[in-house]
Amino acid sequence: MSQLNQGSGVVSARLQANEYKDNFLDLHPPLDPHEALVAADRCYFCYEAPCVTSCPTDIDIPLFIRQIATGTPEASAKTILAQNILGGMCARVCPTETLCEEACVREIAEGKPVDIGRLQRFATDTLMQTGEHPFVRQAETGKTVAVVGAGPAGLACAHRLAMHGHAVRISDANLKAGGLNEFGIAAYKSTNEFAASEVDWLLKIGGIELDLGKTLGKDIYLEGLLEDFDAVFLGMGLGGVNELGLSGEEKDHVIDAVSFIHDLRQTKDLSTLPVGRHVVVIGGGMTAVDAAVQSKLLGAQNVHLVYRRGRERMNASKYEQDIAASRGVNIITNAEPTRIIGNGAVQEIEFSYTVDGLLGLQRTDDTFRLKADQVFKAIGQSLTGVPSLLKIDGRKIAVSENGKTSHAKIWAGGDCASHGDDLTVTAVAEGRDAAEDIHRTLMA
């Protein structure tokens, strides 16, 4: 990519207009029907397939692939969506290389798994393009459930509850539903407003009311919800961003990666989005990679991703690391920031190399500095404003099986709950399972 504007500082329009479009194309372009048939033919239809065991939502992968192979992609989509109503988004954002595709026997046999993620996308796209919703809402039960958070957990929970005939209201602090699908996923993983259209499609089940721009603890309160509804499901995201705790952290252009990605996803014209010439991202997870890669795609000249431990400890998968490397992001491991230097705006960051040994992570005297006119912090997020009537586990809402909290009428799932990975697909599974448990409880 050619730099149009190579100047220092945080500026917009670093690239030619058409380069933005090219840079932010779909990471995995969809399979065409013939490619899908060829890919589907590679599935061995394993007995108690390891891919299914590895899927947090237990999608019957061999069955849906066989349905593609036999020319019924819409039946295939129903197999997927019956387990995972956000199967369309998960097909795009799941780290399949550490889930189903890692477990695929062909990965073990030949290092080349069946292209499960893209096959799932082929099936779900085919169905969703018809605009039809494949599920039917059961007769009204007269029961009501409040869902807080319109992200993957909340949407999955609400959909399943609505299917069972309950009346659901989803509240969300944002003015758009979707949660991290809408605001937190790298733009090249969810193109063409997919997150928003998936929400619209999901709501076609009926019986779900959206109540946007309502923050728990500010506009709505758990006590009130408990009074007005028969049950409550909490599926909020992590509102707080972890701080580095460094001197100089308050300097200009030292921001959290989450809000950068948020802004990027909501910007219609990417040429208006400013980015630094020398960008440093601190962290080792998916958010760090997404921020680093997208900075590069916006035209940053040098992008460093710095992680304090070794590469094997990074939460971003090897595959994500490779994406970063192939887009020109320099990954530095075993280095921890010690000081942010600058006069008003950040100019440099100082790092110490680290040793991760028996005594835990130790800084060494070996230091270096990176030029930086923009710094993204991506060292984790935390739950804020936990309702006081709930038991806490660590820094999250304590849940037991099926998302039960310490309160008999409250369930929780997704990033705010103490169980599971911080994956979209895990959140969907938790929302779905909590919904089934709520249903059983309400109908008992």
Added chain:
Amino acid sequence: MASLQSNFLGIKSPNPFWLASAPPTDKEYNVRRAFEAGWGGVVWKTLGSEGPPIVNVNGPRYGAIWGADRRLLGLNNIELITDRPLEINLREIKAVKRDYPDRAVVASLMVPCEEGAWKAILPLVEETGADGVELNFGCPHGMAERGMGSAVGQVPEYVEMVTRWVKETTRMPCIVKLTPNISDICQPAHAALKGGADAVSLINTITSVTGVDLDLMAPTPTIDGKGTHGGYCGPAVKPIALNMVAQIARNPITRDIPISGIGGVTNWRDAAEFMALGAGNVQVCTAAMTYGFKIVQEMISGLSEWMDEKQYTSIDQFIGGAVPNVTDWQYLNLNHVTKARINQDDCIKCGRCYAACEDTSHQAISITPDRIFEVKDDECVACNLCVNVCPVEGCITMETLPVGAMDERTGIPVSAEHGDWTTHPNNPSAQAAE
């Protein structure tokens, strides 16, 4: 390098790979391209009597079935014999044979089942310098309705009669092409022999309906809403063809008649298999129609390399090599005991062997929570299904138990003696062992 030189009925060709009578050999242009590509011979697409040529449907003529990645496995056709005037075909045959004297050019013929019709066309073919004739008693579609093709081939008396007419009229070698659409292939082969045929070629296509268009509710290929049966060929028919070739090759009455093997030959190995079962050469059609004439280069190099490896210097050294080992079920050694063995290093843990054995066979494979699959010798009947469904070639094999070893399923040690059904105590008509 081994010589692939072939001499079939005195017809010499540089290799045993001929193109079968079919669309690829319908005219001079194609046949010249085939010879340039390296084919050893052609059987020219079937000629009919003089007069107005037959007509074909105006499409579609073919239907197909496919395997993975749209690999063509079976092809069905409803094309008839050549629809070009006889004199043009004869002129072209003559020109091609003149320019390629080292290649085999055989004319396929199909005329009405009347002595006069056959005796009229043969001198015309002879005049072209063609190396021989092949009598098309095989095509199951279209012409059969008019009393030709398989309508003749299905009646051994007609086969014998027409063959005799031909042999009375011409000095050319006469190959009788057999239809597989009968119960016992040895009957028409015997009839051809009695009529004086120099060879038989088989199989012609198998009567088939490729599929059904579920929107039109009509068989495919569909012509204006209707379909008819066609003739099926391609890789899918090879096992049927191999069996019929072997039946003729081992039948005491027909075993001396030379055979030209046809039916799904796609590569050198297929050709070698037909020849091992007694075919003196092979004829190919569908593979050429799928991939073009160039495939013969792989067939030549492959057969030649295999022959070198086996130290065969001429094709005659392996033709018929497998015939003595084709037998009847009743003579198979029931005292031969094998057990499936799963190589754990090769196993990719797909579990297909388990599903197949547990659901549909003998419950002879165990599974552990960490997906280790093992054969239970006390249940395994050695059916080979696990070998067949395993996606990893060579991962599951059949191990022969040595003489004296205990067969855990039957509790009987493996006997050194041959023991088959003819002498088995359960056989009501068992003969006493000698």
